[in-house]
Amino acid sequence: MPNTPRFTRRELLRSAALVPVAGALAACATPAAKPSASSSAAPVATSAANPFGVSDSKPLEVWIFDGGFGQDYAKNIHQPLFKSKYPKVEIKHNATKEITKVLQPRFAGGNPPDVIDNSGANAMDFGALAQDGQLQDLTPLLDAPSWDDPGTKVRDTIDQAVIDIGTYDGTFSVLGYVNYIFGIWYSQKAFKDNGWVPPKTWDEFLKLNEAIKKSGKMAPFTYAGKFPQYLYEVLLTMAAKIGGGEVLVNIDNLEDGAWTTEAMKTSATAWAEIGAKYLMEGTAGLDHVQTQTAQNKYKVAMLPSGSWLENEQKTTTPPDFEYGMFPVPDFTSSDKMPYGTLHSQPSENFIVPAKGANPQGGMEYLRAMLSKKASGDFSEMVKTVSTVKGAGEGRQLSPGAASATKAYTAAGTNIVYYRWQTWYAQLKDEAIAATGQLMTGGLTPDKYLERLQKKADEIKKDSSIKKYKR
Incomplete structure (x- = not known):
């Protein structure tokens, strides 16, 4: 998890001046209003099977933090599952260890990607992103039917701590996928x-x-x-x-x-x-x-x-x-x-930028990630514990994952975070x-x-x- 110089809140905003486009971030004194789910693209008709109105003609740009968990899980588990339902959607997969350096200018320029694993030592400042209206409201994701069971909402398949810690200024906008x-x-x-x-x-x-x-x-x-x-x-x-x-x-x-x-x-x-x-x-x-x-x-x-x-x-x-x-x-x-x-606490934090070209596809990608199969395969592949309830059931845990899981179980309610x-x-x-x-x-x-x-x-x-x- 290499650490590079990070942008402060003011530097985040000043960086907009380096990108000669109209969609620069607003000044801190007048933060942008939180965009709605339809701010970047008019959704197609929704249904129980397609709750966000994902268009099969819109590509999906995904960026993964290439750190302790690598990027193979995205390429070999999450993206194939998404494609099994939306085979015509082109997924543009990218990975980097330099999240802030590579993607901050995209936010400043008004053209961020659609899904970001904003993790690692040089992750972008969630507080600044939330303050400036850059994070998609993921409440519709919580209220959508789960990928596995249309009778169960997504919010009921994940640990409550995911919602608590992923809420900024009253809005759920950051999805922690791993119980660190x-x-x-x-x-x-x-x-x-x-x-x-x-x-x-x-x-x-x-x-x-x-x-x-x-x-x-x-x-x-x-x-x-x-x-x-x-x-x-x-x-x-x-x-x-x-x-x-x-x-x-x-x-x-x-x-x-x-x-x-x-x-x-x-x-x-x-x-x-x-x-x-x-x-x-x-x-x-x-x-x-x-x-x-x-x-x-x-x-x-x-x-x-x-x-x-x-x-x-x-x-x-x-x-x-x-x-x-x-x-x-x-x-x-x-x-x-x-x-x-x-x-x-829930970490390995995924966001859907509010000003991306395809927020509907971004939320659907997260819904696929939160399926029992995707989260279970992920846990087994990268030797860790997902925030999806029961993701590790029936899986063979490695020594370190077993040791950490045992300690977590023994801790019970004696869990702290900051x-x-x-x-x-x-x-x-x-x-x-x-x-x-x-x-x-x-x-x-x-x-x-x-x-x-x-x-x-x-x-x-x-x-x-x-x-x-x-």
Whole structure:
């Protein structure tokens, strides 16, 4: 998931000036009204079988983020299923790791594609897109009959969290297709061979790091040094365990002092110690693939990541490596949330641009994706868990997917998540930079949190930035 410079909200709008066309984005002070489903193309007659009025004469342009899940699932599962119903529709398939760089100018120019997997480290800013009326209202998709059963609405086939997290300013407009399950990943083989046991407390975690370090067999811990968002994920999860889920809600809501609570200070201090004592040499200069490949080569024992990891590393993982995942350990017995609490939320986010040429085809493509067959085949192909209910039933899960699924099931209602990084791109950029400095000793925990609080306060006071609430 390479990270390239991202557009801030103002840069998103200024970029329109670089594209000499009439359909440039409006200024932030006067955001565009949300287009209706028929704004880009007059639909043909609708029916139960064709609820959006898809025209077989209109091509469909699809862009897939070519990251941890690759692009084969779109070419070999989703698109053939769509074509089985609309054989005359020409699907223009594209894939890139550079979503913002490649597609932002298309939005600025008023000619975005029809379906986008807007994911990865350099995904476009959902908050800015929503603010500027660029996202198709997907409520009609929720109310449409499911692909499999005309008697069941799409909304009843997916996890409720998909709707909750995909709603911006009261409108459902982002479809999370995968239940990302975050934790600390390791090789079950390496742990068994060395007698190492996944820790349940922070004290056990520190002792495990020390034991691995003293063994000389491999480094204890690493993270994607070039992309420190991998590290702030476990830092925030630990803070929520210590102080309760409201820690993350308050950060999302830009509450005064939300970043500088005792729970955040405790967590930042704990992870800074890991950075000072137990990181694999050279971590700061490595990206996610390099650190993950080092783990596959048994050069490092543990790293933080999400449930896409196993599929992303399938070409370098030894056959007997056997991925496993454990939750962020308890800090103390006084944590407000119990052991097993996980950060998990719908991700791998698909959107239908409101100003695309074929929004009807775009919504129908998503409806096909949400079928039991498409989501089940997807889950099996890319070793992960879809947000479609029951998608993994009867499927053979890989070791990592089985481990993450077991942890997710055990967590029950003890699931936390945060949304500030998709609502406020500037805050995400600041957190990425500051977390890297925290882990390399460039910032003390206090200065780290003060820096993030300052940025959050700037955003809160900026009237040009649309604010969101949980």
